[in-house]
Amino acid sequence: MRHVTTNDFEQGDWVEYSADGILLIKDIRRITRPDNDSVTIDMTIVVVCLKGRMTVTIDNTRHTMTRNQVLFLQPNSVVTDYQLSDDFESRALVFSLGTIENSIYLRRKIWDNISYLRLHPVVPLSEDDIRIFKHYYGIATANLQADDDNLYKQEIISHLLRSLVYEFLLLTDRLIAEQSEATKERIQTSNDGLHRRFLELLAFSRGRTRKVEQFAEQLFVTPDQLTAATKAVSGRTALDWITEATVKAITHDLLYTQKTVSEISDELDFPSLSFFGKYFKQHTGLSPRAFRERFGQE
Numbered sequence: 001m002r003h004v005t006t007n008d009f010e011q012g013d014w015v016e017y018s019a020d021g022i023l024l025i026k027d028i029r030r031i032t033r034p035d036n037d038s039v040t041i042d043m044t045i046v047v048v049c050l051k052g053r054m055t056v057t058i059d060n061t062r063h064t065m066t067r068n069q070v071l072f073l074q075p076n077s078v079v080t081d082y083q084l085s086d087d088f089e090s091r092a093l094v095f096s097l098g099t100i101e102n103s104i105y106l107r108r109k110i111w112d113n114i115s116y117l118r119l120h121p122v123v124p125l126s127e128d129d130i131r132i133f134k135h136y137y138g139i140a141t142a143n144l145q146a147d148d149d150n151l152y153k154q155e156i157i158s159h160l161l162r163s164l165v166y167e168f169l170l171l172t173d174r175l176i177a178e179q180s181e182a183t184k185e186r187i188q189t190s191n192d193g194l195h196r197r198f199l200e201l202l203a204f205s206r207g208r209t210r211k212v213e214q215f216a217e218q219l220f221v222t223p224d225q226l227t228a229a230t231k232a233v234s235g236r237t238a239l240d241w242i243t244e245a246t247v248k249a250i251t252h253d254l255l256y257t258q259k260t261v262s263e264i265s266d267e268l269d270f271p272s273l274s275f276f277g278k279y280f281k282q283h284t285g286l287s288p289r290a291f292r293e294r295f296g297q298e
Contacts, residue, residue, distance in 0.1 A: 052088030
C-alpha cells in the first residue's frame, strides 16, 4: 500500500495553486495511479462534483458522488478502486495535515463534524451551497489569473480557501442538527461513536499523545471506559491503537522525510533520544537508524 502526501501532488500540472500546505486542483482525472493501487492519505481532500459521477472505496466502504455533492477524505483514510465517468468534472481542495491542525481543527471542538464525515463522506450541496463555493472559487482563481504579482496575493488566496472549509463545516453542522436527538445521542455515547472520536483524536495527534488517560480526558470518559469501548468495537485496546499510530508516525518520518532521528524524537515529544530509540526498537525490532538504513528509499 502506498502512502500519499501533498508532495505527491505539488509537481503536477493539474495543480492551479500550491502554497502554505494548500492546493487547488482543477481536474483530478489527470492524477494518474497504477491499476488497483491502494493508498493511505496524509492530508484532507475536499472534492466538489460539478458534473458526472465518481465512485470510490474508502476504508472498505463503497461511495458514489454525483453532481452537486462533495466528498471529504480525511487523514489516514485508505482509498482504493476509484472510477470516474467520462463527463466527470470537479474542483478539489487539498490541505496538508499541518495546515489543518494549525489553522482549523484545533480552533474549535468539531469532533462531531469529523465523526459525521467519517460515516458520511459524501454530502449533498444545496443550490445556495454551490453558489457560495463557486463564489469563493471564482475570487481565488481571479486572483491567480491577475497579472499583478502583489505581496498579498498568496495570503488572499490562502485565506479564501481556508474560509471555504469553514463553509463546509457549517454545512455539516446543519446536517448534524437535522438528525433526531435520539440518533445524536447514540452517536455521542455509544461504544462505536466513542471509538470513532478516539480514532479522530489519535489521527491528529500523530504520535505526540501516547497515554490512554490523555485521550480519555479529552473525550470526557475514564480510561477504563475508553479501553472497554475500543475493545468492544475493534477487539483491540486503546493502548494498542495508540502504539500503532505512534510507530506509524515514526516510520513515515524515517522513510519519507529528511528529519534526523533526534528531530523526530523531539517533534513527537519523547522525553529523551534514548527512550525514543528503545520505544521504537521494542515495537519493530530495529533501532530508528537501522530501520531507515534497511527500508529507506534509495
